[in-house]
Each structure stands twice: as C-alpha cells, then as structure tokens.
Amino acid sequence: MNLIKGDDNLKTDVKAALNGIEVHTNEPLSHYTFTKTGGKADLIAFPTDTAQVRTLVNYAHQEQLPLTVLGNASNLIVRDGGIRGLVLILTQMNTITVHPEQNQVVAAAGARIIDAAETAYHAALSGLEFAAGIPGSIGGAVFMNAGAYGGEIKDVVTSITVMTRDGEIHTISGDGLDFGYRHSVVQEDNGVVLEATFSLTPDDPVAIRARMDDFNGRRAARQPLEYPSCGSVFKRPKGHYTGQLIQEAGLQGRMVGGAQVSTKHAGFIVNVDHATGSDYVNLIHLIQKTIWERFQIHLECEVRIIGEE
Numbered sequence: 001m002n003l004i005k006g007d008d009n010l011k012t013d014v015k016a017a018l019n020g021i022e023v024h025t026n027e028p029l030s031h032y033t034f035t036k037t038g039g040k041a042d043l044i045a046f047p048t049d050t051a052q053v054r055t056l057v058n059y060a061h062q063e064q065l066p067l068t069v070l071g072n073a074s075n076l077i078v079r080d081g082g083i084r085g086l087v088l089i090l091t092q093m094n095t096i097t098v099h100p101e102q103n104q105v106v107a108a109a110g111a112r113i114i115d116a117a118e119t120a121y122h123a124a125l126s127g128l129e130f131a132a133g134i135p136g137s138i139g140g141a142v143f144m145n146a147g148a149y150g151g152e153i154k155d156v157v158t159s160i161t162v163m164t165r166d167g168e169i170h171t172i173s174g175d176g177l178d179f180g181y182r183h184s185v186v187q188e189d190n191g192v193v194l195e196a197t198f199s200l201t202p203d204d205p206v207a208i209r210a211r212m213d214d215f216n217g218r219r220a221a222r223q224p225l226e227y228p229s230c231g232s233v234f235k236r237p238k239g240h241y242t243g244q245l246i247q248e249a250g251l252q253g254r255m256v257g258g259a260q261v262s263t264k265h266a267g268f269i270v271n272v273d274h275a276t277g278s279d280y281v282n283l284i285h286l287i288q289k290t291i292w293e294r295f296q297i298h299l300e301c302e303v304r305i306i307g308e309e
Contacts, residue, residue, distance in 0.1 A: 018059060022046040022092075029078045029307075032070070032089060034135065036228040037277045038078030039307060041068075041087040048092045050194055054167045057192065060086045061165065068306065069192050071110055071137025075144060075231045080277045081308030088192070090139055098123045104158075105198045109139030113146065116198065121212060126203035127156040132212035133219045135231070139193035143186045144302075145179045149215050154179030158199045162191035169194070182235060182302050224262040227270035233284060234267065234299040242299060243267040246287060249294050256283040281305060 023045045029038030043065070047053045060067040066085030070076070073089075090110035096119045097106045103125055107116045113136055117128040130151025134141065142160055145153045159173035170191070178185040186193055219225070234242045246252060246266035254261045255272070257279030262268040269283055288299050 018045065018055060021048075021052050021055065029073070029082060029087070033073040033076055033078055033230075034228055035077060035230050035271050035275070035277075035280060037080075037271065037275055037280060039080045039082030039277065041083045043086045044089060045086060046089050046092050050093075050163070050169070053088065053090075053093075053163055053192060053194065056086065056088055057163060057165060057167050061167075067165065069139070071140040072112060072135060073140075074135040074137075075140065075146075075303050077230055077280045077303055077305045078277055079281065079305065079307035079309055083307045090192075091137065093194070098125075103200050103202060105200060106195055107138045107198070108195045109137060109142075109193045111138050112136070113138055113141045117212065120198070120200055121205060121208045124202055124205045124208070125200035126208050126211075127151075127200040128198060129208060129211040129215060133216045138196050142184055142193050142196050144182050144304075145184050146182075149218070152179070153184075153196075156198045156200060157196050159197045160186075161194040161196075162186065162189075163194055164189070164191055222265055224264040224268050224270050227262070227272060229262070229268050229270045230280070230303045232267050233269050233301065233303050234287075235302045237297050237299065240295075240297060245291055245295060245297065245299075249287075249290050251287055251290060254283070254286070256286060259283045261287070277307070278309075 023043060025043055026040050027044055028040050030036050045056050047056055068083050068087045070087060070089050093108040093110040095108045096111050096116055100123060105116055105120050113131045113134050117132040120128045130149045134146055134148060136146055141153050159171055161171050163169050172185060236242055243266040251261050252266040253263045258271060258273035258275030259269050259279035260272045262270045269280060291297055291299050
C-alpha cells in the first residue's frame, strides 16, 4: 500500500477501515518529536484505548504495513525521509491509577512519566522522584529503561502489559522484563507496551517533594532545557563521562546545520536554528568519529534513530 501521496480518498478509506480512529496521512513527524525534526509518516494514528490499538495492529498486519510505535518522542531522532507504513502515537492513552492498598501506581503507555511521578507524590509514595523531570512517556521509559540521578525504571516497575504484533495481550514481570542499561525486553520482542505497574514505598510527601525539587533544580541548572533536544545522546562509556570527553575533544558548541553540541551540557545536541534530522545524525557521526580518533573510545547512541534517509 502506497500512502506517501496522502490522497484524500485514500485517507477516507483508511478512516473507514479503522472505525473512526483519528488518523493523519503524509504528516511531518517534526510536529511530534522533541527535536522538532523528522520527515513525513505515511499514516499516523492516535489510539485512545487497547481495543483501538488492537484494531491498528491488526490493520497493519493485514495490509502488510511496517508498524512503528511512539510515545512522547523525547529520546528519538526521525530521519528526514520519514517513516513508511503506520505510526502509532500513544499519548492519548494516558490514564494513571493509584492502588494505595498495594502501594502501586498503574500508568498507561502514553502517560508522561513526569505525571506518574506527580501522582505518586500526591499518594505519598516514593520511588519515582528520579523521573520527575524526564519528559518521556511510560512506554518509552520502559522501552529504554530510563533513568536519572541514580534511579532507573527497573527499580520500580514490577510488571508491564504488552500487545504482540499478532494482537495478543501478555503480562511480563520479574526477570522476564530483562532490564539492563537503557535496555528492556520490549526492544527484543517488538511488543506494544500498553501499561506499566510501579511498586513504590510509602513516605512523607514533604520529603518526596524535596527530592523531586532537588533533581529538577539540578536538571534545570545543567541541561539545555531552553532548546529542543533529544535528551542525552550517548550512553556513558565505562569509566568515562561523555560530556567531558566531548569537551576535551574541542567539540562543545560545534554545529552541523542547525544542530549544535550544547554549550551548557556537551552530552546534549540542541536544535538552535531549524535543524533537520540529517543535521542531528551527521553531528552524531562527527562526534563519534572524533572521540574514537582522539581517545579510541566508541560512543554508543542512547537516542534512537529511526526512519529513512
């Protein structure tokens, strides 16, 4: 199925096939990514519940369309050629429920992890303070095993609900989550995360808020929050700090097109002047090449780079 032209009749046919689910055709993903970059997607759909996700997954399977799942697209670079097939953006699936008797918070995949942290605070539950300033979604945080300030998703998530590409729903818990450094089982099995269960610890709300405020204060002081970015670009190499390596290599402030190595934190690349996905990718490659030549250290991307050239 060729959806690149975004034909109006095709759009109507797709909407009919998907029972009225919100669908956009031939739309730039730069409207949704934190970097404000990215080419067009053939189809973007915005499911509001599990039934709609199953409809979309089945539709992609029946039509033999590639299927890409996004949340807040905060730790992501989409190339300028965009994404073929069907893109699911789950941000409308954003319910968060507290189960006080179990000291648990259950959050849908599209909810912001910031909101989950706030919900936990209001319920006097500790454990998500580290996530108080992470801009990603629950699904993305699980996918990447997001972490900050000594905390990680693996420390607090006890189970996730996923839908397979065949439309089946499974719960995964314990060792089956296969959490590692910026890794989870979802990266291997390509399941669609539907929700996650956080097991937390009762604590004084004043103490919880103090920790959240401390982390957010440190984040604001050290990170370039005033510009669009994809967050921390590289995984930390063992025994080294990425930002320090980039500074020592003389790359802080270096630009490719409109993308710049942040002058505030060299581990970030910011969009300072209408950057493109190619600007980001080319600057990443320049950094990796320079660090290897200077220190014989390979910087591995933490940010996901997807889509076509």
